[in-house]
Amino acid sequence: MPVITYRQALRDTLRAELARDPSVFLMGEEIGVFEGSYKITAGLLDEFGERRVRDTPIAEEGFVGAAVGAAMLGLRPVVEIMTINFSLLALDQIVNHAAKIHGMFGGQCRVPMVIRTPGGGGQQLAATHSQNVELYYAFVPGLKVVAPSTPADARALLLAAIRDDDPVLFLENLALYNVKGEVDESAGPAEIGRAAVVRPGTDITLIGYSRMAAVAVEVAERLAAEDGVDAEVIDLRSLRPLDRRTIVESVRRTNCAVIAEDDWLTYGIGAEIAATLQEGAFDWLDAPVRRVAAAEVPLPYAKPLELAALPSAESLATAVRQTLDAVARRR
Numbered sequence: 001m002p003v004i005t006y007r008q009a010l011r012d013t014l015r016a017e018l019a020r021d022p023s024v025f026l027m028g029e030e031i032g033v034f035e036g037s038y039k040i041t042a043g044l045l046d047e048f049g050e051r052r053v054r055d056t057p058i059a060e061e062g063f064v065g066a067a068v069g070a071a072m073l074g075l076r077p078v079v080e081i082m083t084i085n086f087s088l089l090a091l092d093q094i095v096n097h098a099a100k101i102h103g104m105f106g107g108q109c110r111v112p113m114v115i116r117t118p119g120g121g122g123q124q125l126a127a128t129h130s131q132n133v134e135l136y137y138a139f140v141p142g143l144k145v146v147a148p149s150t151p152a153d154a155r156a157l158l159l160a161a162i163r164d165d166d167p168v169l170f171l172e173n174l175a176l177y178n179v180k181g182e183v184d185e186s187a188g189p190a191e192i193g194r195a196a197v198v199r200p201g202t203d204i205t206l207i208g209y210s211r212m213a214a215v216a217v218e219v220a221e222r223l224a225a226e227d228g229v230d231a232e233v234i235d236l237r238s239l240r241p242l243d244r245r246t247i248v249e250s251v252r253r254t255n256c257a258v259i260a261e262d263d264w265l266t267y268g269i270g271a272e273i274a275a276t277l278q279e280g281a282f283d284w285l286d287a288p289v290r291r292v293a294a295a296e297v298p299l300p301y302a303k304p305l306e307l308a309a310l311p312s313a314e315s316l317a318t319a320v321r322q323t324l325d326a327v328a329r330r331r
Contacts, residue, residue, distance in 0.1 A: 001182040009151035009183050010040050010116075010172070013158045014078065018048050021076065024162060027054040027063055028080030028116075037082050038118065038177055064090035064115070068098050068167075071113040076162060084119035084171065085131050098167040099142030110165045114158075120173040120211060120262055121310050127298035130306075132263035137169045138239040138272075144192055145239040147171040149213035151181040153237060156190035163189060171239075173211040173262070193241035197250065201232035204320060204327075205250045205257040207273055209236035212260040212292075212311060219316045229324065239269060247273060248280035255286040256327050258319045260311055265293035287326035290319045 004012070017024050030037060032045040032055040045053040056063040060081060067077035081087045087094065098111050121130035138145045144166055148154040154172070161168035198213070199220050206216040213235035220231035232250055236243065251257045257277060259270040270291040277289050295309040 001184050003180050004151055004183055005177065006151045006154050006172075006179045006181075007038065007040060007177040009154040010158060011042060011044075012185075013155045014041065015044060015047070017078075017159070017162045018044065018052055021162075023074060024076045024078065025052045025054065025070075026078050026080065027056050027067060029056055029058055029082050031055060031080050036080065038174075040080070040116075060086050060089040061093055064093040065097070067113050068093055068101070068111060071098075071111045071167070072101065072109050076112050076114075078114045078116060078162060081115060081117040083129055084117040084133055085129050087115065087117055088133070091136070094137065094143070094167070094169075095140050099140050102166065103142060111167045112165045114161045114168050114170055116158075116170045116172065118172040118174050118177075120175055121294070121299045121306055123174050124301055124303055124306060126301040130299040132261075132294070134169070134171055134239060135263055135267065135269055138242075138269065140240075142167070143240060144168040145171065146192055146237060147173075147210040147239055148237060149176065149208075149210050149235055151179065152183045152187075153190065153196075153235075155183055155185075156187060157192070157237065160189035160192050164192065168192070171210060175211050176214070179214065190237070193238045193243055195237055195243035195246040196235045197232065197246065198235045199231065199233040201230040201254065203230045203254060204324060205232045205234060205247075205254045206260065206316070206320065207234045207236065207247060207257060208260040209239065209269070210262065212262055212316075215311070215313050215316060216260055219313050219320065222313070223317060223320060227321070229320070231320065242272070242276070244276045244280065247276055251277055251281040252284045255284055256289075256323050257285075258290045258292060258316065258323055260292045260316050262294055262311060264296045265291055266296060268293055286330055287323050290323050292316050292319050
């Protein structure tokens with residue numbers, strides 16, 4: 001299998017879907033002539049033309065609304081919003097229209113659209129350009145929200161999102177664009193709503209998504225080498241729907257868990273997972289579920305402060321060791 005970057009996996013998938021299905025088209029700020037802020041759409045305007053690759057004004061509410069209308073009439077728009085922070089300008093169109101039209105009109109109309117958008121800190125883009133606000137969307141019935149952590153999952157989940165008949169928010173962390181991995185170009189779409197056990201283990205369950213799923217794998221390998229800890233790693237991949245069964249089954253086997261997320265701790269994705277474990281695995285837990293998340297501050301611009309505010313491999317490893325210490329004391 002070829003080894004390619006996360007960025008290349010996204011571009012190749014968009015190209016393949018444009019070629020496969022004439023109802024698919026792309027729209028967003030500077031995705032055509034400029035080839036996208038992160039070059040995901042490089043070369044696609046030249047290959048497919050302005051009808052299929054559409055540059056839009058700097059007006060997120062307007063072009064997301066246009067995409068909703070296009071999807072209602074049978075097209076499959078793939079919208080690129082330059083950063084998830086800017087999606088807040090289109091919150092009404094996403095939450096009150098895209099997510100609700102199918103239900104409000106008794107199933108008579110579908111909204112098959114994708115909103116691709118990057119987020120995350122670590123790039124010195126300051127507080128208003130570095131947020132992880134996926135919780136706003138994972139909270140909303142009628143939307144699907146996916147967050148791949150590898151090039152292979154980026155391809156498989158983007159295929160699934162484009163072919164889905166419901167609106168899908170497709171989250172990309174900026175730190176992942178240059179990550180490389182094997183990609184099976186003959187594989188089909190992933191199943192939205194299915195988590196992946198990316199590293200089986202017996203001692204503890206690590207649960208993450210997007211960048212923090214990749215960090216969890218790194219920490220698991222480090223702990224295996226340094227401490228002899230056999231950690232199981234769950235990559236959520238999908239935030240709505242959430243694969244609660246895989247999470248609960250894993251923790252029932254390992255008897256303890258640490259959740260890692262790039263968003264803020266309070267009311268975060270990790271809180272929902274912790275509640276799921278309280279309901280589904282309480283009698284199997286040998287220690288409280290721990291959560292590792294970003295500091296609850298507007299993310300600083302200064303690099304040392306930014307890194308201090310973000311969850312890291314070190315903070316996750318510390319939480320794992322503390323959890324296993326608590327398990328040992330109880331036993």
